[in-house]
């Protein structure tokens with residue numbers, strides 16, 4: 001924490017309660033107790049999981065990250081007009097903030113850049129890097145979970161605000177949850193708020209499935225790492241070799257589902273509780289919803305956001321939407 005300004009430090013943990021190990025234990029026990037076992041995908045991102053995700057973003061099959069970056073590069077001058085002079089850019093789940101640099105280079109008159117992330121170490125790294133690359137930028141790291149209500153510091157709240165939510169992270173939420181999230185963002189960014197948000201587009205099932213089932217097995221390692229994390233942090237007894245990765249596309253739901261398939265009948269203990277698996281039984285670990293442009297705009301309208309411009313790549317793989325507070 002010594003790397004941050006004292007005033008930045010003051011914004012941290014005290015005011016934004018973080019969930020700890022107990023919440024993780026509770027979520028795991030709850031998820032494994034269901035008829036269809038589930039685990040929340042937000043727990044993928046421990047240190048190893050974040051590394052594996054970075055590797056995923058460089059896979060030939062995983063088109064979303066590079067495609068979205070290309071869309072940002074191609075249209076950044078237009079996108080920058082969604083951020084008023086002296087405004088605040090507020091990123092939800094900023095991680096490494098690498099993509100944001102494309103936008104920041106185009107915003108010399110930005111009031112401040114607020115990054116919200118659960119990972120204090122990711123915020124520290126990003127703060128340090130941005131301080132050297134954008135020496136005059138006012139960077140405000142906030143440790144917090146963007147999916148919980150969060151009050152912005154008063155001087156930030158007083159500025160016109162543009163939210164930034166790239167990466168199709170919105171796709172990890174069910175449409176009902178996504179509505180809740182979009183409403184919460186609108187409340188935080190109002191009055192007159194804007195939102196730049198990335199959403200993966202519907203496309204042929206083969207391309208989708210390959211993106212989540214790469215030949216090198218990185219996505220499989222990313223999925224199985226969740227079990228390793230449970231073993232390490234919660235004293236779980238998962239035999240990592242007895243679960244295999246599966247990714248399927250459900251065209252009715254319009255989503256990729258990731259599962260971990262138990263390759264044999266077995267019993268696993270977590271925090272003193274025992275969970276039985278049949279051979280072939282799965283743990284559902286992630287949804288990744290895909291939206292046509294119309295579907296996403298309808299979702300936005302249903303939460304009182306007004307769809308404005310939308311940018312895509314030439315192959316229509318990915319979309320970046322501009323929404324305005326209606």
Ligand code: AVJ
Pocket residue numbers: 056064167168169170171172211212219286287288
């Ligand atoms: C981080 C939500 C964009 O759904 O594509 C990548 C995570 N999971 N491969 C996605 C992920 C498996 C991802 N997002």
